[in-house]
Amino acid sequence: MAYVKNSTWVEAAAPGMSAARLNNLETQYDQAYADAQTYAKGDAQDPSYRFKHFIHWASIDGFTVGGDAGYSILPKGSQLQVVTGSASFPYDAFIYTATPFRKLRATGKIIIMEFIIPYMKYSVAHTLWVRLGYTTPDPPIDTEQHVGWKVEAANSNVWASSGNGTNNSLTDTGIVLTNAAYMWNSLKLVWTVGTDCKFYIDNVLKATHTLYLPTQDDYQFHIHLRSPSQAIDQWFNFSRILIERM
Numbered sequence: 001m002a003y004v005k006n007s008t009w010v011e012a013a014a015p016g017m018s019a020a021r022l023n024n025l026e027t028q029y030d031q032a033y034a035d036a037q038t039y040a041k042g043d044a045q046d047p048s049y050r051f052k053h054f055i056h057w058a059s060i061d062g063f064t065v066g067g068d069a070g071y072s073i074l075p076k077g078s079q080l081q082v083v084t085g086s087a088s089f090p091y092d093a094f095i096y097t098a099t100p101f102r103k104l105r106a107t108g109k110i111i112i113m114e115f116i117i118p119y120m121k122y123s124v125a126h127t128l129w130v131r132l133g134y135t136t137p138d139p140p141i142d143t144e145q146h147v148g149w150k151v152e153a154a155n156s157n158v159w160a161s162s163g164n165g166t167n168n169s170l171t172d173t174g175i176v177l178t179n180a181a182y183m184w185n186s187l188k189l190v191w192t193v194g195t196d197c198k199f200y201i202d203n204v205l206k207a208t209h210t211l212y213l214p215t216q217d218d219y220q221f222h223i224h225l226r227s228p229s230q231a232i233d234q235w236f237n238f239s240r241i242l243i244e245r246m
Contacts, residue, residue: 053101055221055241060095066138067093076237079118084126084227084234091234096136096222104132104219104245107194112244113148113221114188119237120156120177126227126234127152130187131161132219132243140224142168145214147197148222149187151177158187160199160207164214173199173206 010019057080065073070085071093084091104111113132129140131148140146143163150159150170156177162169177185191197191213199207221243227234 051245053243055243057238057240062098063095064098064136065095078239080223080238082223082225082236082238084225091227092138092224094136094138094222094224096133096224097220100134100218100220101132101243101245103217105193105214105217109193110246111147111191111193112188112242112246113191114186114242116239117177117185117187117236118183118239119235120183121235122156122227125152126156126225128226128236129161129222129224130238131222133222134165134214134216134219136220136222136224138224139226140222142170145216146219146222147189147191147209147214149189149199158201158206160189160197160209162197162209162213164212165216167212169209169212171199171207171209173201175201175206 056078057075058077060073060075060080067073068085068091071091072081072083073093073095074081074083080095082093082095084093111132115130127139128151129148130151131140131146133140133148134145137144141163142150142161143166145163145165147162150161151157152159158173158175158177160169160171160173177183186200186202188200188203189197190200196208196210197213198205199209221241223238225234225236
């Protein structure tokens with residue numbers, strides 16, 4: 001049955017309800033109905049209009065893994081452990097979705113990626129990339145089409161990162177991850193396609209990129225850890241990963 005808007009309410013139209021309150025409720029109903037129609041139309045036209053995907057690390061089926069001699073990528077149920085090797089230079093370890101999220105990017109859509117680092121251990125300079133990328137080069141390239149995070153140097157500075165295939169933006173968030181066995185840092189990006197990408201650490205906005213955002217439609221989730229200067233293992237654990245399209 002179609003919704004039909006009433007004319008402007010007048011006093012005494014309903015016992016105990018003022019005209020102002022009735023009109024306010026009518027306005028709220030109008031908006032709720034319009035939103036419902038919009039979402040219904042979107043879902044009908046595009047089966048992937050909205051989705052929420054959790055990576056829980058019960059296994060790494062559906063992922064491509066690799067690295068240099070001595071690396072390890074271990075799913076531990078609630079966490080994924082990424083460890084660089086200690087046997088050969090340049091000590092890489094990586095994991096990414098074997099197939100991309102198709103048609104992830106679309107004008108006006110909001111794409112969210114959020115993850116938690118509950119544990120890290122490092123003793124020399126290193127670089128960690130966590131991103132949604134059009135490709136998955138080894139090592140990741142700053143100008144590659146992507147949005148994500150880059151953690152680098154001996155003190156683990158966190159950078160917001162994006163690229164459009166030619167140029168890139170890197171913003172120092174001013175946050176330094178603590179080298180600790182027990183930590184709980186949440187990193188989240190909210191990419192509004194055609195507008196900007198916002199980067200949050202522990203729910204606090206740290207950077208907004210409006211330039212050099214990617215333009216491709218398909219993206220892979222990609223973690224890459226590199227220790228370039230010394231044959232000592234570097235460890236990062238990742239809790240569940242959220243990828244959402246709204």
